[in-house]
Amino acid sequence: MDYLPRILISIGIGIIILLTYAAIRGYKSKKWRSTKGILLDKGTQVHISKALDSNVITWKSTHIALQYEYEVAGETYRSTRATFSDMVNKPKSSLDLLLNEYAEHDYIVVYYNPANYQDSVLFPGISIWNITPMLTGVLFIAAGVYIS
Structure with a gap:
């Protein structure tokens, strides 16, 4: 199962990237x-x-x-x-x-x-819902690191 940690880490990074992109767009929308x-x-x-x-x-x-x-x-x-x-x-x-x-x-x-x-x-703007779901991405990354 050498591939599972990489998959989990990739999913975590993907989640964080997607949510960061949405948060940045939300921040810019205030203007x-x-x-x-x-x-x-x-x-x-x-x-x-x-x-x-x-x-x-x-x-x-x-x-x-x-x-x-x-x-x-x-x-x-x-x-x-x-x-x-x-x-x-x-x-x-x-x-x-x-x-x-x-x-x-x-x-x-x-x-x-x-x-x-x-x-x-x-x-417009960002809310708690732009930030807290990033914890899911962190958990995926932590799980991948832990089982590697």
Whole structure:
């Protein structure tokens, strides 16, 4: 099993790189311009993974599901990104906090990248959800080092 430590370390490094990239983009988004948008859809979406050749659920996670439309320079854009940590599995209470921001509103503030108008987010910046999942990457690396 000489390959297992390398696989674990590679997965850990990959997780850290992906989450660092998202955190850097989140940090840069604090300087993005804003515009008014319209909330088209809001809710949560459940992602389910099943074991091969069976209906046994091996993983279930809930993610925020928003869709919004906004206009910049006469062009209309649509997006689904709420935060730069959308890909991170969060507790339902955290997702509910995000959704409660829009409980009574259809009109929203959208932050867009001035270099690429299609690149947008509703909550600019980074949060605890950009940083704490990096511990998973550290654990993969530590497991790989430990068993090598």
